[in-house]
Amino acid sequence: MAARWLKVLAAAPLMLSALTAAQPAQALVPYVAVPAERNLEGAGLGIAQAAARLLRIGQADDAARxxxxxxxxxxxxxxGWVLLAEAQLRSNQNEEAAVSLAKARELDPKNAGILFAQGSLALKDSRPSEAADLIRxxxxxxxxNAGAYFDLGNAYILMGKSGDALGAFERASKLRSDFWEAINNQALxxxxxxxxxxxxxxxRRVVGIKDAAEPNLALAAALNVAQPGNTESLQRAAKALAEDPNYVLESWQKEQLWGPRLRSAAAQLLAQPALKADVERAQANAGASDDLGDG
Known part of the structure; x- marks a missing residue:
């Protein structure tokens, strides 16, 4: 498949140069066909489908091209602009994605999905107030849209509006009952x-839906405050750190919107002697998956 689309990319500049070359009409070589507008549209949609397929299998850079x-x-x-923005976002081209989304919104101002995407990008760029306005x-x-309410809740947390955040997360989980991230953030x-x-x-409701690292460690930390060193807390913490060692870092917890009370509780839990080996292993491995991903 890769070789096939390399041929498409190689041929495309030749087609575009044939269209844009400023030559006298009489100089046009008779056997060079100028594509009709409908043919251009068909070619564009076909390439868009190929880009979407690449995006689905994680080849964001190729999809963006x-x-x-x-x-x-x-x-x-x-x-096409929305597809380009999605590919740019997934390949960490945030500034370029913002331009693409602005163009998409100009062409389709009543498209809620474009506004949500702009809101998500503003949130990623640490502009929560702007994000909240766009999402609303x-x-x-x-x-x-459950995902939009989830992003809105995250924006409200960053704005210090905990009551509004809780309402947004609850709305998200009502729209999608298995939206464990929204229920997790309610707990935060x-x-x-x-x-x-x-x-x-x-x-506890979250881990019944998704036995993930974040809710396990958060639950363990909360339980440990009530009963320091209890077996359930130690087991859940060890499991969480093995699954995602980044959660050993307070900076990572903060990035995941853990507040000061929960981060303090986590620090108390991770100081338990029984977790010493698990904590040291997590500290050694924290960030390793990100480094691999960047390569």
């Missing part, structure tokens, strides 16, 4: 509101 060709061929189709505008057009908010019992209930 093909999507860039798509918007050259059909610049007035917002779908999108929710006026599509009020049943509740724990910082000094409602440890409610937070523990939510984390």
């Amino acid at each position: 093909l999507a860039a060709l798509t918007v050259q061929l059909i610049p007035d189709d917002p779908r 505008e999108g929710l006026k057009l599509d009020g049943n 908010v509740l724990y910082e509101q000094n409602k440890a019992g409610e937070a523990i209930k939510r984390w």
Whole structure:
């Protein structure tokens, strides 16, 4: 498949140069065909489909290159710009993605998905207030998007609006009952509101849906505060650190929106002598998966 699309990419500049070359009409070689507009559109959509396939299998850089060709061929189709923005985001081209999303929104201003994507990008760029405005505008057009409510909740946390954040996360989990990340973040908010019992209930609900590192360690930390060194806390903490060693780092916990109360509880838990080997192993491995991914 890769070789096939290399041929497409190699041929494309020749086609574009034939279209844009400023030569006198009489100098046009008779056997050089100038593609009709409908043919350009068909070619652009075909390349877009190839880009989408590459994106699905994780080849974001190659997808971005093909999507860039798509918007050259059909610049007035917002779908191509959205596809390009998605590929750029996944290949960490955030500034370029912002430009692509702005162009898509210009072409399709009533598309809630574009507003949500702009909101997510603003959130990623540490602009939570702008993110919240964009997401709320999108929710006026599509009020049943669970992911948008989740992003809105995260923006509210960063803005210090814990009550609004909790409401947004609860709305997200009502729209999608298995949205464990939204339930997890409800617990994050509740724990910082000094409602440890409610937070523990939510984390237990989360691990029933997804036995992931974050809820396991958060639950372990909360339980350890009530009963230091209890067996369940130690077992859950060891499991969490083995699954995702990054959670041994307070900086990573903070990045995942853990508040000061929960980070303090986690520090107390990770100081337990029984976890010494697990903590040291996690500290040695923290960041390793990110380093591999960058290569």
